[in-house]
Amino acid sequence: MNxxxxxxxxxFTTIIIAIFLVNKIYISLKDKVNSNMITKLTGQIYYTKxxxxxxxxYKFDTNSQKEQLVYSHKGRGKLKDGDYNDNINDxxxxxxxxxxKFAAMxxxxWSLFSIKKGDKDAKYVSKLGLESSNQLTMIDTDYIKNEVANVKVIKKKGSIYIEKDGQEKCLIKFNGLYDEKFTGYSPIGFSSNGKYFVYLSMGHLTPIGTFIEGIIKGNVGKTYIMDMETGxxxxxxxxxxxxxVMN
Incomplete structure (x- = not known):
C-alpha cells in the first residue's frame, strides 16, 4: 500500500470516527432533555427488554418510577436439539x-404461558403449534396503537408524520442518510388516552454509525416518549x- x-x-477512517463521536455526544445531550417528563406519566408500562x-x-411503575422484572424465561426455553431459546417473544x-399471557419456547x-400478578413462576397453558416466531401476534392493540381519535401516524423515509382529517403534518423529521434498517425514526404507538406517543430512534444520522454501535454494544435503537400537547x-x-396499561 503506497x-x-x-x-x-x-x-476516511478519521472522518467516520469523528461523525460517530459527534453524533454520540449530540444524542447523549439530547437524552437528558425533558427527562422530568417521565415523572408525569401515569399507568403501568409493560415491555420486553x-x-x-x-x-x-419488565414493568415500569409510573408511581414509583422504578423498573421491575416481571418474569425471565432463562433456562426454561429448551429446544429439541438441547440448545436454548429463552426469549419471551410476545x-x-x-x-x-x-x-x-406470553409466548415462549x-x-x-412455541407455547403459551400465563403468570399471575405478583407471582414469580409462570404456568404452562398450551402449545401454540407455530413454526416461526414471526407468527406470534397476541398484543391487544387497545393498549398502544398507531391510530387514536382519528389521528393516524405514518412513517416516511425515516420521518414520522401524523394524518388528521386527510391532512399530513410532520411530527418528527429525520435529516440524516436514511436506511430502512439502520437509520431514522419508527412509530411504536399512542398511549390509550392519546396524550403520549412512543417511538424508536436508531440514534444515528448515517448507517455506519448504527452499524458501529451495534458491533460495540450488541443492540441498537432508543425508545422515546413524546408529549403530544407540548411536542x-x-x-x-x-x-x-x-x-x-392505564386503569
Whole structure:
C-alpha cells in the first residue's frame, strides 16, 4: 500500500470516527432533555427488554418510577436439539384478571404461558403449534396503537408524520442518510388516552454509525416518549413490544 493511499484511508477512517463521536455526544445531550417528563406519566408500562442476550418481561411503575422484572424465561426455553431459546417473544396483559399471557419456547415448541400478578413462576397453558416466531401476534392493540381519535401516524423515509382529517403534518423529521434498517425514526404507538406517543430512534444520522454501535454494544435503537400537547420528547428505557396499561 503506497503512502498516498494510506493517507486517504487514514482521513476516511478519521472522518467516520469523528461523525460517530459527534453524533454520540449530540444524542447523549439530547437524552437528558425533558427527562422530568417521565415523572408525569401515569399507568403501568409493560415491555420486553434484552438483558444478557435474553428478552425478559419488565414493568415500569409510573408511581414509583422504578423498573421491575416481571418474569425471565432463562433456562426454561429448551429446544429439541438441547440448545436454548429463552426469549419471551410476545405477551398480552389482561386488565380484568391482571394475568399476563406470553409466548415462549417449551421443549422445542412455541407455547403459551400465563403468570399471575405478583407471582414469580409462570404456568404452562398450551402449545401454540407455530413454526416461526414471526407468527406470534397476541398484543391487544387497545393498549398502544398507531391510530387514536382519528389521528393516524405514518412513517416516511425515516420521518414520522401524523394524518388528521386527510391532512399530513410532520411530527418528527429525520435529516440524516436514511436506511430502512439502520437509520431514522419508527412509530411504536399512542398511549390509550392519546396524550403520549412512543417511538424508536436508531440514534444515528448515517448507517455506519448504527452499524458501529451495534458491533460495540450488541443492540441498537432508543425508545422515546413524546408529549403530544407540548411536542417535547424524553428518553425512555430501551425496550421492545410495549403495552401501556392505564386503569
Amino acid at each position: 503512502l498516498k493511499l494510506k493517507k486517504k484511508l487514514l482521513i 434484552r438483558v444478557d442476550g435474553i428478552l425478559n418481561l 405477551f398480552c396483559y389482561d386488565i380484568k384478571s391482571g394475568d399476563i 417449551n421443549n422445542g415448541d 417535547k420528547s424524553a428518553r425512555f428505557i430501551d425496550c421492545q413490544r410495549i403495552q401501556w
